[in-house]
Amino acid sequence: MNKTDRQLGMNKDISRRDFLNGVSIAVGASLLPGSVSAQSVGAQDVLGYYPPALTGMRGSHPGSFEVAHSLRDGNRWQNSDESIDTGEEYDLVVVGGGLSGLAAAYFFQKEAGPNAKILIIENHDDFGGHAKRNEFHYNGRMLVDLGGTEYIEAPWSYPAPAAALLKDLGVDIGLAQQVFNHELYHSLDLRGGIFFDKKTFGADRLVAGAADVEPYDQEPAYPTLPAELASGNGDRNAVSAFLSNTQLSDKAREEILQLFCGGRDYLAGKSIEEKIAVLKSISYLDFLTDFVNADREVISLLSMWRASYMGNGTDLTPAFNALGYGLPGATGLGLVDEIARSPERRTHNHKEDFHFPDGNASIARLLVRRLIPGVAPGNSMNDIVAAKFDYSRLDSRESVVRLRLNATAVHVRHTGDPNSAKQVEITYVQGNDASRVRAKNCILACYHSIIPYLCPELPKAQKEALSRSVRMPLVSTNVLVSNWKAFEKLRIYAAYCPGSYFSDVRLTYPLSFADYESSRSTDEPITVHMYRIPLPGGLPAVEQFRAGKYDLLSTPFEQFERNIREQLGAMLTNGGFDPARDIKAITVNRWPHGYAVGTDAENDKMHWFSDPWPNEKKIWLKGRKKFGRIAIANSDAAASAMTESAIEQGYRAMQEVLSNS
Numbered sequence: 001m002n003k004t005d006r007q008l009g010m011n012k013d014i015s016r017r018d019f020l021n022g023v024s025i026a027v028g029a030s031l032l033p034g035s036v037s038a039q040s041v042g043a044q045d046v047l048g049y050y051p052p053a054l055t056g057m058r059g060s061h062p063g064s065f066e067v068a069h070s071l072r073d074g075n076r077w078q079n080s081d082e083s084i085d086t087g088e089e090y091d092l093v094v095v096g097g098g099l100s101g102l103a104a105a106y107f108f109q110k111e112a113g114p115n116a117k118i119l120i121i122e123n124h125d126d127f128g129g130h131a132k133r134n135e136f137h138y139n140g141r142m143l144v145d146l147g148g149t150e151y152i153e154a155p156w157s158y159p160a161p162a163a164a165l166l167k168d169l170g171v172d173i174g175l176a177q178q179v180f181n182h183e184l185y186h187s188l189d190l191r192g193g194i195f196f197d198k199k200t201f202g203a204d205r206l207v208a209g210a211a212d213v214e215p216y217d218q219e220p221a222y223p224t225l226p227a228e229l230a231s232g233n234g235d236r237n238a239v240s241a242f243l244s245n246t247q248l249s250d251k252a253r254e255e256i257l258q259l260f261c262g263g264r265d266y267l268a269g270k271s272i273e274e275k276i277a278v279l280k281s282i283s284y285l286d287f288l289t290d291f292v293n294a295d296r297e298v299i300s301l302l303s304m305w306r307a308s309y310m311g312n313g314t315d316l317t318p319a320f321n322a323l324g325y326g327l328p329g330a331t332g333l334g335l336v337d338e339i340a341r342s343p344e345r346r347t348h349n350h351k352e353d354f355h356f357p358d359g360n361a362s363i364a365r366l367l368v369r370r371l372i373p374g375v376a377p378g379n380s381m382n383d384i385v386a387a388k389f390d391y392s393r394l395d396s397r398e399s400v401v402r403l404r405l406n407a408t409a410v411h412v413r414h415t416g417d418p419n420s421a422k423q424v425e426i427t428y429v430q431g432n433d434a435s436r437v438r439a440k441n442c443i444l445a446c447y448h449s450i451i452p453y454l455c456p457e458l459p460k461a462q463k464e465a466l467s468r469s470v471r472m473p474l475v476s477t478n479v480l481v482s483n484w485k486a487f488e489k490l491r492i493y494a495a496y497c498p499g500s501y502f503s504d505v506r507l508t509y510p511l512s513f514a515d516y517e518s519s520r521s522t523d524e525p526i527t528v529h530m531y532r533i534p535l536p537g538g539l540p541a542v543e544q545f546r547a548g549k550y551d552l553l554s555t556p557f558e559q560f561e562r563n564i565r566e567q568l569g570a571m572l573t574n575g576g577f578d579p580a581r582d583i584k585a586i587t588v589n590r591w592p593h594g595y596a597v598g599t600d601a602e603n604d605k606m607h608w609f610s611d612p613w614p615n616e617k618k619i620w621l622k623g624r625k626k627f628g629r630i631a632i633a634n635s636d637a638a639a640s641a642m643t644e645s646a647i648e649q650g651y652r653a654m655q656e657v658l659s660n661s
């Protein structure tokens with residue numbers, strides 16, 4: 001270990017190093033039916049099994065995906081002599097224990113009655129899918145943060161089944177403003193800022209935003225960006241003052257001022273309709289290069305603006321959508337009304353977004369506690385955050401609903417002609433063994449891209465449609481630090497980091513529940529949340545997603561750790577932060593199958609939710625069709641990376657299987 005590594009704290013025993021990572025990928029690649037897998041059979045029954053508290057590489061952790069990738073690569077579990085018949089029979093088997101699958105199970109139980117026998121099969125060591133909880137224990141205190149899904153966005157506009165589910169679970173969305181302490185960081189004079197890194201901008205410099213600028217009213221409740229730059233429609237003096245603290249060249253500063261406050265019409269000479277057509281046909285990056293003629297520094301600065309929300313950089317966001325999200329350049333275009341009407345300009349008050357400390361993992365936990373009584377104490381949204389789950393009860397013979405973890409479904413088929421069969425047989429791999437169960441109905445709430453391999457009997461056109469399904473990869477990371485005095489000294493609670501490995505860094509959301517309160521004082525431990533968008537840029541969307549997925553699966557934890565230590569060290573050094581001393585644990589949630597998005601049949605155009613595509617172009621509608629006793633849920637079924645879509649699709653799938661006689 002060299003001196004720099006030691007200075008960064010790479011020698012500190014903070015958490016499990018991911019030495020398994022490379023090995024488990026290699027094992028997965030050679031998996032054959034019946035051979036040794038990286039998954040741990042029956043592990044959830046072992047005393048003390050509690051995955052939320054695991055640190056290191058989480059999200060798609062080693063051991064969760066190798067069997068599915070092996071299936072994709074040609075291994076099959078189609079013959080009964082390759083699997084053990086468990087003899088188990090269910091009314092419903094759900095493949096995929098994310099929010100869509102859990103919601104489908106819940107809706108099914110509600111309709112079919114409390115005695116309906118349900119099995120949920122999930123290939124990760126924890127339930128929830130993206131809705132994942134990260135839990136840390138330090139100096140006798142528990143701190144939780146979100147491993148994936150952040151919050152319930154615009155809950156008042158949730159579609160009926162999703163709104164009803166939240167109500168049934170006791171989530172009181174009316175309390176959104178009470179559980180979120182909107183004043184805490186402001187009362188400590190902390191703001192959003194920008195970290196300019198040496199490699200991209202010539203020197204490491206953290207610039208905090210102004211304290212006296214009103215937050216942008218369309219902004220999520222907790223803006224990372226400096227307030228004076230958040231709206232794309234800034235106050236000239238405030239933007240100018242911010243820029244004067246940066247190392248940007250005079251030319252770049254002038255261009256940024258012009259973009260944010262200047263009122264120049266970059267599309268002069270075109271009609272309103274022509275302008276909209278142009279902006280919808282080019283990326284925001286193209287807009288900057290071809291119409292603004294922007295300086296390299298300006299392009300770098302804006303490259304990842306709001307990327308963690310959109311899931312991609314400005315090279316993939318259509319210019320019109322980007323302007324709707326508040327990226328600058330619209331002030332002189334004469335499109336105020338058109339942009340204001342765009343769905344990106346969500347009209348709800350972001351203070352109404354409902355936050356749990358572990359994100360929407362609390363919804364998953366509420367669902368599981370309801371489905372499997374006795375798995376955790378409590379009965380309200382107030383006690384769910386601190387509730388300790390007994391994982392050994394998840395897959396109990398005594399329970400009518402069972403949740404089987406570390407189990408990858410590998411074959412789903414009707415027992416006979418799909419038009420008349422009375423049962424579906426589901427084969428899954430857990431540990432070294434393939435086993436099979438039978439059910440009257442099956443809901444596939446897993447990623448759509450695996451379904452053609454899982455269910456070869458589907459019609460060819462449907463399999464083709466399913467195989468078009470893509471997801472945007474991303475990384476959501478939590479770093480436990482012993483205190484946040486450096487943030488206080490530097491007057492920031494969050495920073496946008498355009499050139500860095502992680503593009504967004506922020507202190508945890510300040511939240512209060514009856515039995516849980518996030519860190520209040522700067523000498524207390526806290527979690528720092530960091531986002532990475534692993535897209536290489538410069539390629540069509542789907543190719544970028546593929547490259548990003550590969551990047552995530554081939555980057556060892558140690559590399560993430562080194563980058564985290566370097567970035568936080570460089571960013572916070574003037575605040576006295578010492579990565580070797582102050583970092584106590586790291587959890588990297590990598591999501592190679594991240595945000596659900598739609599593409600057209602040629603796979604070259606990405607669907608933004610504002611695009612008025614005709615139904616025949618929405619290939620996910622073809623992919624999700626019911627087939628005999630098998631229905632298809634998941635957020636992929638709506639090509640929408642939203643919690644309410646996952647729930648709504650679970651509801652639709654439940655209705656479809658219930659229509660079976």
Ligand SMILES: Cc1cc2nc3c(=O)[nH]c(=O)nc-3n(C[C@H](O)[C@H](O)[C@H](O)COP(=O)(O)OP(=O)(O)OC[C@H]3O[C@@H](n4cnc5c(N)ncnc54)[C@H](O)[C@@H]3O)c2cc1C
Nearest residue numbers: 096098099100123129130149150151409446635641642643
């Ligand atoms: C980082 C991040 C942040 C987000 N933030 C928000 C937010 O703030 N608000 C919001 O509304 N939405 C947010 N989303 C989107 C939201 O989380 C998703 O739309 C939703 O949780 C998806 O649920 P799902 O059940 O459809 O899919 P998933 O969560 O992907 O669950 C599917 C599950 O099926 C499992 N599976 C796949 N194949 C198999 C198999 N063969 N056998 C067994 N199991 C299998 C998968 O491993 C996975 O666990 C976010 C997403 C991400 C990645």
